[in-house]
Amino acid sequence: MLGGTITVPDPLPTPSQDAENLRKAFKGWGTDEKAIISILGHRNADQRLKIRQTYHDSYEESLIDSLKSELSGDFGKAVILWALYPPERDAKLASEALRKKGVKHVAVIVEIACASSPHHLIAVRQAYCSLFNCSLEEDITLYVAQPLRKLLLALVSSYRYDREVVDENIANLEADKLHDAIKKRQLDREDVIWILSTRNKTQLKATFNSYKQVYVKPIDQEIKECGDSDFLSLLQTAVWCIETPENHFAEVIRSSIVGIGTDEDSLTRAIVTRAEIDMLKIKEAYYKENKGSLVDAVIGDTSGDYKDFLLTLLGEGKL
Amino acid sequence: MLGGTITVPDPLPTPSQDAENLRKAFKGWGTDEKAIISILGHRNADQRLKIRQTYHDSYEESLIDSLKSELSGDFGKAVILWALYPPERDAKLASEALRKKGVKHVAVIVEIACASSPHHLIAVRQAYCSLFNCSLEEDITLYVAQPLRKLLLALVSSYRYDREVVDENIANLEADKLHDAIKKRQLDREDVIWILSTRNKTQLKATFNSYKQVYVKPIDQEIKECGDSDFLSLLQTAVWCIETPENHFAEVIRSSIVGIGTDEDSLTRAIVTRAEIDMLKIKEAYYKENKGSLVDAVIGDTSGDYKDFLLTLLGEGKL
Numbered sequence: 001m002l003g004g005t006i007t008v009p010d011p012l013p014t015p016s017q018d019a020e021n022l023r024k025a026f027k028g029w030g031t032d033e034k035a036i037i038s039i040l041g042h043r044n045a046d047q048r049l050k051i052r053q054t055y056h057d058s059y060e061e062s063l064i065d066s067l068k069s070e071l072s073g074d075f076g077k078a079v080i081l082w083a084l085y086p087p088e089r090d091a092k093l094a095s096e097a098l099r100k101k102g103v104k105h106v107a108v109i110v111e112i113a114c115a116s117s118p119h120h121l122i123a124v125r126q127a128y129c130s131l132f133n134c135s136l137e138e139d140i141t142l143y144v145a146q147p148l149r150k151l152l153l154a155l156v157s158s159y160r161y162d163r164e165v166v167d168e169n170i171a172n173l174e175a176d177k178l179h180d181a182i183k184k185r186q187l188d189r190e191d192v193i194w195i196l197s198t199r200n201k202t203q204l205k206a207t208f209n210s211y212k213q214v215y216v217k218p219i220d221q222e223i224k225e226c227g228d229s230d231f232l233s234l235l236q237t238a239v240w241c242i243e244t245p246e247n248h249f250a251e252v253i254r255s256s257i258v259g260i261g262t263d264e265d266s267l268t269r270a271i272v273t274r275a276e277i278d279m280l281k282i283k284e285a286y287y288k289e290n291k292g293s294l295v296d297a298v299i300g301d302t303s304g305d306y307k308d309f310l311l312t313l314l315g316e317g318k319l
Numbered sequence: 320m321l322g323g324t325i326t327v328p329d330p331l332p333t334p335s336q337d338a339e340n341l342r343k344a345f346k347g348w349g350t351d352e353k354a355i356i357s358i359l360g361h362r363n364a365d366q367r368l369k370i371r372q373t374y375h376d377s378y379e380e381s382l383i384d385s386l387k388s389e390l391s392g393d394f395g396k397a398v399i400l401w402a403l404y405p406p407e408r409d410a411k412l413a414s415e416a417l418r419k420k421g422v423k424h425v426a427v428i429v430e431i432a433c434a435s436s437p438h439h440l441i442a443v444r445q446a447y448c449s450l451f452n453c454s455l456e457e458d459i460t461l462y463v464a465q466p467l468r469k470l471l472l473a474l475v476s477s478y479r480y481d482r483e484v485v486d487e488n489i490a491n492l493e494a495d496k497l498h499d500a501i502k503k504r505q506l507d508r509e510d511v512i513w514i515l516s517t518r519n520k521t522q523l524k525a526t527f528n529s530y531k532q533v534y535v536k537p538i539d540q541e542i543k544e545c546g547d548s549d550f551l552s553l554l555q556t557a558v559w560c561i562e563t564p565e566n567h568f569a570e571v572i573r574s575s576i577v578g579i580g581t582d583e584d585s586l587t588r589a590i591v592t593r594a595e596i597d598m599l600k601i602k603e604a605y606y607k608e609n610k611g612s613l614v615d616a617v618i619g620d621t622s623g624d625y626k627d628f629l630l631t632l633l634g635e636g637k638l
Contacts, residue, residue, distance in 0.1 A: 129480045134484075159441070159454060163448075
């Protein structure tokens with residue numbers, strides 16, 4: 001749980017005890033939401049998976065189905081998303097995003113492809129096949145038009161080298177290539193997509209750094225200044241998710257809260273998917289950017305069990 | 320070992336016994352090649368991996384290094400290839416193929432991408448990163464020019480759905496698309512590459528079947544008649560490896576043997592990589608196509624320990 005914010009009790013109850021207590025929380029007079037939060041909100045992904053398996057073995061019913069029948073609204077959606085095993089959860093998020101269409105939604109797929117480990121991305125593709133009887137790539141082609149399609153296909157098919165290796169020559173060369181594409185307004189070029197979808201992340205950070213050294217402006221700003229299209233917006237998201245996922249998710253949370261009404265789906269997604277990964281850094285990034293605490297923002301914009309659950313995932317510490 | 324030809328003794332010696340006997344075979348007066356063949360030639364991939372681990376723990380030396388220092392020539396190369404764990408073996412084959420260049424060599428990458436399970440292909444990509452400090456996709460781009468590059472990149476990045484699901488409408492539609500591309504001599508089109516690299520294999524077989532129903536000639540023949548280029552040759556290999564890998568490998572073996580001199584690298588590769596997968600079917604395909612037995616052909620073209628080792632992998636039964 002490097003950089004995560006959830007906390008796990010010590011000593012940890014056994015999966016059987018957890019399953020039994022969850023069953024009790026469902027079966028009493030009314031549902032005991034507090035108990036559900038205090039159990040599931042304090043277990044990591046592997047622990048939750050074991051609870052699901054034990055629950056299924058003991059009661060011959062899926063825990064997810066029980067949660068669905070007992071909980072509702074944003075609270076229910078958040079708990080169910082959290083109860084799923086991360087690859088399965090992201091496969092479902094990807095499938096929903098594709099069916100909703102719209103660039104804001106398919107950006108979820110860029111998050112999964114660019115802000116996860118290569119291993120996790122493969123696990124998501126496997127889960128997608130198991131759940132939906134076709135590959136993620138097939139559904140992307142079915143639901144997304146060009147040029148977004150080719151960007152998404154390349155990003156989800158990537159299997160980046162997972163160590164911190166940088167070739168400075170490549171960084172300089174590819175910064176030049178990216179600049180050439182920006183200058184000519186040809187950002188859907190094969191070489192641009194190949195660089196962003198194939199190079200390892202440390203290498204790409206060096207390339208973006210070289211870009212800024214040579215061409216003064218950061219590459220994400222340059223992409224923004226190329227114009228206002230869905231493709232450019234997705235490309236920017238990809239750059240952010242690769243370079244500083246904490247800034248990207250801090251921004252997802254901010255924009256889900258700002259203005260009239262809250263975008264609960266985005267808020268839930270950002271907190272549920274990152275609570276075990278880098279939420280500490282996201283809290284810091286949020287504070288730096290907004291001069292206020294992420295926790296306070298969530299408190300101000302949510303209520304009831306939904307609020308309690310999100311705050312549980314956000315852990316101790318106000319920052 | 321569905322369709323494989325290797326045999327494993329029952330009862331099976333423990334990995335420690337095997338490691339000890341291999342050590343004895345290396346350490347005596349001269350190397351005992353027969354003993355090496357009788358041990359390694361009769362163990363499946365997981366068993367060989369355990370022997371390697373046990374050998375390393377016992378003698379603080381890698382089994383592969385011992386084999387390299389004790390064995391030589393085509394026999395040595397074949398045994399070492401066989402001793403490697405399949406994903407590691409295929410990663411090495413891919414890396415060598417890229418460094419040699421030439422369409423005949425890069426066809427090895429098409430074999431790995433199209434005639435393996437999606438799970439194996441991912442394992443090869445992982446092994447490639449571990450062994451060579453960069454991704455297979457990065458090396459393909461470094462060593463292979465367009466349009467071969469984009470075909471190879473798409474094929475190795477695929478993660479096909481792994482169950483037997485066919486949509487007949489899609490089969491008909493995509494047979495038409497493929498025919499359109501063939502008619503217009505535009506086989507490097509995005510949609511052609513996407514279909515071949517993304518659809519599941521059962522679906523593709525239905526598509527090729529629909530092609531033959533509607534347009535009379537089989538698609539591989541139509542591709543051949545489009546002309547004589549490296550790209551068309553690779554595309555044909557991809558179609559074969561998807562539709563009937565047994566015919567493809569029977570042909571690899573035949574052409575490695577036919578004429579003056581033997582192409583030992585190809586012969587070794589075909590037998591070592593398929594002995595645990597579908598060598599029974601390859602033998603049948605060979606017999607059907609050449610009116611003679613594959614085993615007899617190997618006997619006629621090889622000799623010594625190399626011959627004995629290949630025959631061990633080819634198992635009992637002359638066919």
